[in-house]
Amino acid sequence: MNIPGIKVIQSIIVRKHEGSSKLEAEIQSRLGAPFNKIPLKFCIIQAGSVIEREMELYDQFSEIFSFDEETKAEHFHITVYLRAISTITLSCLVMGENSYANAFEVDIEINRSISKFKDAIKEKLHPKFENVTANDIKLWKANISLEKENKKLELINTKINVNINDELGGEELPPLSKISKHFPSQPADEHIHIIVQRPVETKEVYCTPTYGRKSANFQWTVSREMVSLEGFKKKLCEYFMFPDGTENKHIIIGHVIGGAGLKRKISTGKMRKKIDKASSSSQSASDMVEIVTECKIIQFSADEDLLSIIWTVDPKVDLEIVVDTSQQPFSSYTFPKMKVLFSLKADSYDQLPCIEIGSSATSEEIRNSVIEDFLRMHKVSPPITSANEATRCEFISAIIYGVASIFDGTVKVYPQYGVAGSHGKGPIDWVIKMGDTIISVTEAKREDLNQGIAQSTVQAHASIQCNRKKRTYDDADLYEGVMYCIVSTGIDWVITKVQSGIGDGNDNGDGPVEVFLCSPTPTPLPINYPSLSRDDLVGPIKKLFGQIKWVFDQQKSSLVDGKRTGKSQTYG
Numbered sequence: 001m002n003i004p005g006i007k008v009i010q011s012i013i014v015r016k017h018e019g020s021s022k023l024e025a026e027i028q029s030r031l032g033a034p035f036n037k038i039p040l041k042f043c044i045i046q047a048g049s050v051i052e053r054e055m056e057l058y059d060q061f062s063e064i065f066s067f068d069e070e071t072k073a074e075h076f077h078i079t080v081y082l083r084a085i086s087t088i089t090l091s092c093l094v095m096g097e098n099s100y101a102n103a104f105e106v107d108i109e110i111n112r113s114i115s116k117f118k119d120a121i122k123e124k125l126h127p128k129f130e131n132v133t134a135n136d137i138k139l140w141k142a143n144i145s146l147e148k149e150n151k152k153l154e155l156i157n158t159k160i161n162v163n164i165n166d167e168l169g170g171e172e173l174p175p176l177s178k179i180s181k182h183f184p185s186q187p188a189d190e191h192i193h194i195i196v197q198r199p200v201e202t203k204e205v206y207c208t209p210t211y212g213r214k215s216a217n218f219q220w221t222v223s224r225e226m227v228s229l230e231g232f233k234k235k236l237c238e239y240f241m242f243p244d245g246t247e248n249k250h251i252i253i254g255h256v257i258g259g260a261g262l263k264r265k266i267s268t269g270k271m272r273k274k275i276d277k278a279s280s281s282s283q284s285a286s287d288m289v290e291i292v293t294e295c296k297i298i299q300f301s302a303d304e305d306l307l308s309i310i311w312t313v314d315p316k317v318d319l320e321i322v323v324d325t326s327q328q329p330f331s332s333y334t335f336p337k338m339k340v341l342f343s344l345k346a347d348s349y350d351q352l353p354c355i356e357i358g359s360s361a362t363s364e365e366i367r368n369s370v371i372e373d374f375l376r377m378h379k380v381s382p383p384i385t386s387a388n389e390a391t392r393c394e395f396i397s398a399i400i401y402g403v404a405s406i407f408d409g410t411v412k413v414y415p416q417y418g419v420a421g422s423h424g425k426g427p428i429d430w431v432i433k434m435g436d437t438i439i440s441v442t443e444a445k446r447e448d449l450n451q452g453i454a455q456s457t458v459q460a461h462a463s464i465q466c467n468r469k470k471r472t473y474d475d476a477d478l479y480e481g482v483m484y485c486i487v488s489t490g491i492d493w494v495i496t497k498v499q500s501g502i503g504d505g506n507d508n509g510d511g512p513v514e515v516f517l518c519s520p521t522p523t524p525l526p527i528n529y530p531s532l533s534r535d536d537l538v539g540p541i542k543k544l545f546g547q548i549k550w551v552f553d554q555q556k557s558s559l560v561d562g563k564r565t566g567k568s569q570t571y572g
Contacts, residue, residue, distance in 0.1 A: 016062040020055050027080060041081040052079060085110060088179070088186045092121060092194040095164065096224060099146060099156055099192060110180040114139060114173045121196055131315075136199030140170035141182050144192040161225050170195055198224065204316045211240045211323040227310055228303045229253065236323055243418035243425050245466035246325055250420060255309060256320040258295035297322055327425040330455045338454035341423060342513040349453040352517040355497060359546035360553050363406055367545055370402040371537045378532045384490060385528050389446045392490035393429065395527055396444050399541070400430050400486075403548045410434060411552060421462025428459050432552065436470055438463040439555035442486040449487055449494055456485035457515055460498035482558065484518075484551040493522040493544060495551060522547055
């Protein structure tokens, strides 16, 4: 046999009436892969001669050899050559598609160019590639087995943006080179031989997101490589104000299927007579009802989920989504739930460990102004014992704004300020800030101080996390995570100190949390009296002002003087 790499003499028994096809099958069987799929050419050598004559496909051996005693076994009878193949079958896969479901085969003559191969692939993929120019397609030679799991197979089935050269070992095929240069023989079965890379395409995605009661409309123009949940979430942050501290990992996106929010008005027929008398185009509003179309919302959990919706045959895509964040609302926390979350021992706020706080001097003029506000509000408000939380908030707000005003604008009050942390999200009744740093949170409750302290503790923890994300290592330092909470019913006031450790060293506020009850407890404000006088308020408000200002002073001091000089300090 005269086959490259194989120079052997073999004796093969065949029957007289058999032909070259039988001999070819026997030789291919002996050779094994990869030669077992390559066609062979047989040349006859007559006894005593060196002249070869090619054997035709259907020639029988009885027509060539006499099979008498002169046909000597020691003479060469047939020389075997590899027959030049004209066509091979290559298994192809479009990058980004599933190898098991979307692989396809293309038969191509090996003397064809890669450019012609692109034409054949484009035709094979019609109509998917209808708007793609063949010249813009890139072809990569690959060798990815489909017979068993392997790293390359995992990458093409699970990863959207795979580097074909580095991660898959692909070789880009020049358009004018010949198929035979890269595939001189039929490659192995059950392998991906060619990876088809689309040209860079863009999609116009018309997004209609809804977040809470707010909605937006915007166009997102992306290529296949740009489609990711991370990128989409960044885009959403341009249109929605998420709670302070919200990270991309907290944002949840759901795809609306079935026309959510679509309303259709139909006539009930009750006003038909009036309508007949009036213009045919007019219709009474009372004669209309709204039909809301049912819908399903499917949450995106991976980039592939988003890509499958966006990357269709249509160049433009309408995408209706709902957006939320994953944390539980602050309002869902009770004291037992907060206790478990932070591994506290106390069963109620009055069992928390106590720390002493001081009292700072305050402006009598500002206190008098607040007292006047109290007297005026008390006169026109319902009895505070039956009043709702909103009424109580008016009195609490006067105290908070009054103390903040002493700082001549360096301390700012933000009512209903949205904050998000690892354990909770939502608006905080009042956030007290210096610059961009939260120094205190205030929670109003109608009656349940335990729940108020539970909520304010989770709010404080989230605020500490927000501060840490905004501060640098050498910046103003609340690094050890101290936050004071003020909880009030308007009558009763409680101040707590929340301290969060460093945790795993990532500065994310997930370390151990301690909660302290600040003592002495502020004197109740007697706004529950049926009749309220100035003398009733002077003492309690002076004491409360002094304690709250002391809290603000401590936090201000940590911002001004607490630059990192080594070990962080603890206040209180």
